[in-house]
Amino acid sequence: MILKFWTDDSGATAIEYGLIAAGIALAIITVVNGLGTTLNDKFTSISSSLK
Template structure:
């Protein structure tokens, strides 16, 4: 029984998968934030161009 518990404690394959999942989630959050900011700035830029063309 002690041997089974010792192997369970030493097994880190699940922890590695969780770490990769957390890294992927962090990258996704940063990418969404960046795309939102770029989209907002791009919309404002196109609106400025459209306003200037309408004059």
């Protein structure tokens, strides 16, 4: 039974897709976080100029 469990790789594809999705989500979060900081700085600059 242990040998059968050890050689069974039917769930490997789901795990691989999960890891790929997690990597893509991490990349998106990183980009959005950096973009948000840049936009915040830009709007702060514009706000200061208008005062």
